Amino acid sequence: MTRKVTKAIFPVAGLGTRFLPATKSIPKEIMTLVDRPLIQYAIDEARAAGIKEFIFVTSRGKGALEDYFDHAHELENTLRKSGKDDLLELLRHTNMESGAIAYIRQHKAMGLGHAVWCARRLVADEPFAVLLTDDVIQGEPPCLQQMIEAHAETGGSMVATMEVPTDKTSSYGVLDVAEDMGAIVRVRGLVEKPKQNPPSNLAVIGRYILAPTVMENLNKLKQGAGGEIQLTDAIADEIDAGRAVYGLRFRGQRFDCGSKAGFLQATVAFGLAREELRAEFLDYLQDVLAMSKAAE
Numbered sequence: 001m002t003r004k005v006t007k008a009i010f011p012v013a014g015l016g017t018r019f020l021p022a023t024k025s026i027p028k029e030i031m032t033l034v035d036r037p038l039i040q041y042a043i044d045e046a047r048a049a050g051i052k053e054f055i056f057v058t059s060r061g062k063g064a065l066e067d068y069f070d071h072a073h074e075l076e077n078t079l080r081k082s083g084k085d086d087l088l089e090l091l092r093h094t095n096m097e098s099g100a101i102a103y104i105r106q107h108k109a110m111g112l113g114h115a116v117w118c119a120r121r122l123v124a125d126e127p128f129a130v131l132l133t134d135d136v137i138q139g140e141p142p143c144l145q146q147m148i149e150a151h152a153e154t155g156g157s158m159v160a161t162m163e164v165p166t167d168k169t170s171s172y173g174v175l176d177v178a179e180d181m182g183a184i185v186r187v188r189g190l191v192e193k194p195k196q197n198p199p200s201n202l203a204v205i206g207r208y209i210l211a212p213t214v215m216e217n218l219n220k221l222k223q224g225a226g227g228e229i230q231l232t233d234a235i236a237d238e239i240d241a242g243r244a245v246y247g248l249r250f251r252g253q254r255f256d257c258g259s260k261a262g263f264l265q266a267t268v269a270f271g272l273a274r275e276e277l278r279a280e281f282l283d284y285l286q287d288v289l290a291m292s293k294a295a296e
């Protein structure tokens with residue numbers, strides 16, 4: 001039987017240069033889709049999947065992120081006194097139980113693999129999830145839950161994957177597929193950002209369930225590497241060692257909120273998904289489209 005996955009790592013130590021100047025003073029993960037910061041979407045997804053321990057790999061200037069998960073006693077008291085129970089309920093979702101959340105510092109942005117490796121002592125010998133908050137996914141059930149259910153069947157390590165056009169594969173880690181079983185594929189290899197001849201159109205998206213041996217692989221990479229330490233290399237090492245790696249074609253829509261265009265698309269999608277905003281927002285979008293067509 002595969003061990004239950006209860007720990008998740010959130011690597012949030014990147015510089016977020018694509019969102020400068022905003023990220024000069026605010027962490028990218030605090031940027032807001034409708035009324036909730038990106039990190040809240042990732043936390044909600046992890047909670048829905050049964051995650052109990054939340055490990056953040058942070059860096060300088062991420063204080064706002066740590067504050068976000070604290071209880072805001074003064075604010076809560078004011079809301080309580082004025083009977084604003086609905087807002088209190090909203091805030092409840094942002095509070096984390098004492099001891100459920102840990103912050104580890106990545107002292108230098110040496111890549112995603114290095115960020116994950118920084119959490120090795122907290123993960124110990126258990127399988128663990130990794131969620132990249134840049135990738136916001138609308139899905140029912142939420143993407144990580146789909147993965148945890150699939151992983152309970154397969155064991156090994158698992159990455160979320162989706163089809164992308166061939167000319168976009170060079171922006172992703174791409175799967176070399178050994179066996180296609182429909183929603184689940186067994187992976188023969190992973191190629192990080194292939195410049196040409198991608199082994200498939202299946203791109204790796206920022207959700208992972210990893211065997212504890214991936215941490216050992218990262219340890220070796222860390223000793224050998226000069227530049228950025230890639231998580232995909234450590235996952236590919238699993239295959240070389242004869243351990244299974246799978247991809248899950250999740251059901252849902254993924255938005256790349258690490259890019260400006262993706263963030264804008266997500267704002268539209270999540271705005272339209274909100275009942276209280278939908279009618280007014282849709283009217284506005286239709287007007288904008290009609291005006292831009294007329295101007296062409």
Ligand code: UTP
Nearest residue numbers: 011012013014015016017018109110111112115
């Ligand atoms: P990105 O490649 O999007 O880098 O990292 P970034 O620094 O966040 O953003 P840009 O490209 O400069 O705009 C993917 C994920 O890996 C984390 C990031 O925080 C993000 O969640 N990461 C990346 C780290 O935690 N540490 C690193 O050294 C690199």
